[in-house]
Amino acid sequence: MRIYSISDIHIDFTENAQWIKQISEKKFKQDTLIFAGDAAHDLQMLQNGLLQLRSKFQNIFFVPGNHDLWIHNSDWNDSLEKFEALITWCYEQGIYTIPKKVGLNDPYPLRIVPLFSWYSGPENGADSLYLKKPGEDPQNRMWSDNYYIRWPQNDTDFHAPSYFAALNENALMEQSELPVLSFSHFLPRQEMMFGESLKPDPEKIRKFDRNPQFNFSRVAGSNYIEKQIRQLNSVVHLYGHQHINRDRVLDGVRYVAHCLGYPKERSWGMVKGIERGLKRIWDTEKGMC
Numbered sequence: 001m002r003i004y005s006i007s008d009i010h011i012d013f014t015e016n017a018q019w020i021k022q023i024s025e026k027k028f029k030q031d032t033l034i035f036a037g038d039a040a041h042d043l044q045m046l047q048n049g050l051l052q053l054r055s056k057f058q059n060i061f062f063v064p065g066n067h068d069l070w071i072h073n074s075d076w077n078d079s080l081e082k083f084e085a086l087i088t089w090c091y092e093q094g095i096y097t098i099p100k101k102v103g104l105n106d107p108y109p110l111r112i113v114p115l116f117s118w119y120s121g122p123e124n125g126a127d128s129l130y131l132k133k134p135g136e137d138p139q140n141r142m143w144s145d146n147y148y149i150r151w152p153q154n155d156t157d158f159h160a161p162s163y164f165a166a167l168n169e170n171a172l173m174e175q176s177e178l179p180v181l182s183f184s185h186f187l188p189r190q191e192m193m194f195g196e197s198l199k200p201d202p203e204k205i206r207k208f209d210r211n212p213q214f215n216f217s218r219v220a221g222s223n224y225i226e227k228q229i230r231q232l233n234s235v236v237h238l239y240g241h242q243h244i245n246r247d248r249v250l251d252g253v254r255y256v257a258h259c260l261g262y263p264k265e266r267s268w269g270m271v272k273g274i275e276r277g278l279k280r281i282w283d284t285e286k287g288m289c
């Protein structure tokens with residue numbers, strides 16, 4: 001069994017829906033796909049996309065991204081209600097949102113652990129990936145989640161990053177000798193946001209930053225995810241959300257982002273490597289790929 005990775009398929013773009021449709025119906029029947037979230041805000045479209053992927057693979061693993069929890073033009077009271085309905089539906093359809101061991105009869109079996117998550121803003125202190133950016137808009141007004149995501153209004157203590165992190169507690173408690181592959185939609189650590197230098201490059205920001213007032217680090221991810229990766233002792237962690245594909249080892253863990261992204265991001269050359277298709281991460285006959 002081969003384990004493949006993809007994130008941010010955004011199938012509300014026709015080109016992206018087509019890309020997903022063209023994945024072979026036969027080639028991956030014995031394989032597993034890990035989809036790290038962001039398919040569509042329209043629930044019907046999201047479910048159709050997941051079912052399409054499920055029909056092509058033996059196993060599909062999924063965690064929702066922020067776009068999957070947008071509730072504009074719908075009857076949901078809040079995004080948590082939509083999240084719960086989606087997870088129940090995944091369970092009914094045999095789409096895994098809980099840990100599972102794969103390849104148990106093969107030389108290199110693996111435990112796959114989905115991690116639910118949300119981003120921590122600067123107001124969340126140490127759990128945030130926030131980094132100051134000169135000239136930023138402190139309200140991040142161009143960030144659509146501000147308008148399309150709503151958390152329970154009657155619970156003033158509701159704190160999305162810790163809420164979602166707590167949902168992973170059972171997965172963290174289970175003891176297993178198998179290597180762990182974990183995945184989340186959001187970024188687990190600050191360095192993930194940057195290139196090889198692992199820190200902001202003022203020259204690159206000056207040249208390529210299309211939205212100087214927007215500070216991605218406010219909405220990128222959370223240290224909760226990194227803590228859970230270390231607790232699990234993951235050998236590899238897959239993530240999405242940023243729409244920049246990377247593959248590197250930090251403090252002994254391999255972190256991989258492999259997204260489809262928006263059509264315009266591919267044409268700009270911002271999303272690289274996707275022309276080679278899904279990324280193979282593991283083979284239960286051979287180990288890490």
Ligand SMILES: [Fe+2]
Nearest residue numbers: 038065066241
């Ligand atoms: Fe996202």
